[in-house]
Amino acid sequence: MYRLVFTQVLRRFDAEAVHRLTVSALALLARLPLLKRLLHRAYAPHDPALRVSAFGVHFPGPLGLAAGFDKDAVCAEAIAALGFSHVEVGTVTAHGQPGNPRPRLFRRFRERALINRMGFNNAGAHAAARRLRRPRGVPVVVGVNIGKTKVIPESGAAADYVASAKELAPLADYLVVNVSSPNTPGLRDLQAVSLLRPLLTAVKEVCDSTPRRTPLLVKIAPDLADEDVDAVAELAMELGLDGIIATNTTIKHDGERGGLSGRPLKERSLEVLRRLRAKVGDRITLISVGGVEDVDDVWERILAGATLVQAYTGWIYGGPLWASHIHRRLLRRVRRHGLTSITEAIGRTA
Numbered sequence: 481m482y483r484l485v486f487t488q489v490l491r492r493f494d495a496e497a498v499h500r501l502t503v504s505a506l507a508l509l510a511r512l513p514l515l516k517r518l519l520h521r522a523y524a525p526h527d528p529a530l531r532v533s534a535f536g537v538h539f540p541g542p543l544g545l546a547a548g549f550d551k552d553a554v555c556a557e558a559i560a561a562l563g564f565s566h567v568e569v570g571t572v573t574a575h576g577q578p579g580n581p582r583p584r585l586f587r588r589f590r591e592r593a594l595i596n597r598m599g600f601n602n603a604g605a606h607a608a609a610r611r612l613r614r615p616r617g618v619p620v621v622v623g624v625n626i627g628k629t630k631v632i633p634e635s636g637a638a639a640d641y642v643a644s645a646k647e648l649a650p651l652a653d654y655l656v657v658n659v660s661s662p663n664t665p666g667l668r669d670l671q672a673v674s675l676l677r678p679l680l681t682a683v684k685e686v687c688d689s690t691p692r693r694t695p696l697l698v699k700i701a702p703d704l705a706d707e708d709v710d711a712v713a714e715l716a717m718e719l720g721l722d723g724i725i726a727t728n729t730t731i732k733h734d735g736e737r738g739g740l741s742g743r744p745l746k747e748r749s750l751e752v753l754r755r756l757r758a759k760v761g762d763r764i765t766l767i768s769v770g771g772v773e774d775v776d777d778v779w780e781r782i783l784a785g786a787t788l789v790q791a792y793t794g795w796i797y798g799g800p801l802w803a804s805h806i807h808r809r810l811l812r813r814v815r816r817h818g819l820t821s822i823t824e825a826i827g828r829t830a
Contacts, residue, residue: 483799495585495594499549506555513617519561520618523804529814529821530807532565534765534787535695535722537653539621541565541807542822543778546769546790547625547656547699551602553611560620563804568790569608570625571658574643576604577630580663586736592773592797593742595735599663600627605647612651624652625699626683630664637670638679645686649694657683660701660728662739668701673711680719695722702727702748702770709752713759723765725790726752742793746771750784757785757830773798775809785827 509516525541532539544566545559556567579601586595602608605626612622626644628637641657649655657680659670670676680698687694698721700712709726716724727749729739749770756766768786772778773794781789795802814822 491587491589494583495587496582499585503550503555506550506558509558509561510555510617516557516561516617519558523563523801524560524618525563525565525804525807525811527811529819530565530811531821532787532823535654535697537621537695539565539788540619542782542786542788542810543803543806544568544621544623544788544790545795545803546792547571547623547658548596548598548792549795553608553622553624556622557616557618557620561618562800563802563807565803565807566621566623566653566788568623568625568656569612570602570656571600571627571661572602572605572608572624572644572648573600573627573629574605574640574647575629575631576602576607584738586738588735588740588742591743592793593740593744594793594796595733595738595740596729597663597736597738599630600661605644609647609651612648621653623654623656623697624648625656625658627658627661628664628670634666634669634675637675638682641679642682642686645683649687650690652694654695654697654722655683655687656697656699656725658699658728660699662701662703662729662731668703671700671704671708671712673715676712677715677719680715680721684719684721697721697723697725697765697767699725699728700752702730702745702752703732704752706755709755710759713756713764716764717760721764723767723787724756724760725767725769726756727770729770741770742797743771743773746773746777750780753781753786754784754830757827762827775806775813778806778810779813779825782822782825783827783829785830787823787826
């Protein structure tokens with residue numbers, strides 16, 4: 481049914497307009513306690529065999545929603561009620577900004593992909609913090625992804641990230657430093673270890689000072705050269721980061737300017753995951769994202785060493801209950817392989 485609605489109705493409308501409408505509908509659902517709880521009971525993962533622990537945080541399942549959808553932390557509970565184990569909100573910047581000019585979100589139906597050049601459009605860290613302080617009506621792990629405000633020069637990047645971290649780290653289950661979006665000029669330059677080390681060091685000081693020490697992760701691009709992937713992995717171990725998220729969108733495509741997500745990213749995202757696992761083993765939590773479309777993709781990422789898996793484009797093409805269906809199929813796979821927990825599968829083919 482969803483596929484029919486998508487192909488016959490939704491695809492005829494501007495992609496960003498549909499996105500805004502969907503976020504508004506989910507924000508409304510988040511304000512309806514009874515319906516939200518009923519949906520959570522029906523569709524969220526509850527079986528103990530799917531539970532995952534990472535960097536001191538307990539997740540009801542391995543599959544979460546990647547950053548980019550809920551930019552302002554307005555509907556995380558509703559998303560969890562539809563079957564995701566965790567929601568990464570953002571990317572949030574220290575100062576609110578409108579993002580890049582429209583149009584800036586494009587579908588590529590044949591490839592089951594999206595291209596975006598949104599440019600971190602969000603209301604800012606203070607507004608996100610205000611929403612994150614609200615009590616959660618259903619259990620949901622909320623990560624917060626932070627990025628650089630566009631108008632801030634490279635020399636002020638660390639201070640800009642620190643300003644966001646001070647607002648958001650105390651309220652997040654984990655914090656992610658995003659230096660890998662292709663849509664903010666100069667942002668990816670911060671992935672160079674010489675620039676990344678002082679930035680991460682400064683943000684980590686903030687995370688370490690929160691009452692329960694907020695876990696800190698870094699998100700990298702698929703377009704990094706292999707030796708640069710290795711360098712980031714070594715830096716993450718040196719600084720004692722809690723995890724690496726691999727990968728963001730790619731600029732290696734022939735479509736509209738912007739970052740490409742979805743099926744075309746699958747192969748490289750898996751390559752980067754395997755390279756990271758070979759480098760860090762199980763010393764750092766790895767979260768795999770990019771080209772995740774079905775239960776086979778999630779299972780493959782877990783076997784390759786991912787503790788958690790995230791998706792975004794797969795949900796857009798798969799429908800509202802896509803994550804719930806994936807978790808149910810994962811549970812069947814765990815039982816078919818004679819495992820007591822999905823964590824027993826992590827890194828089996830690494």
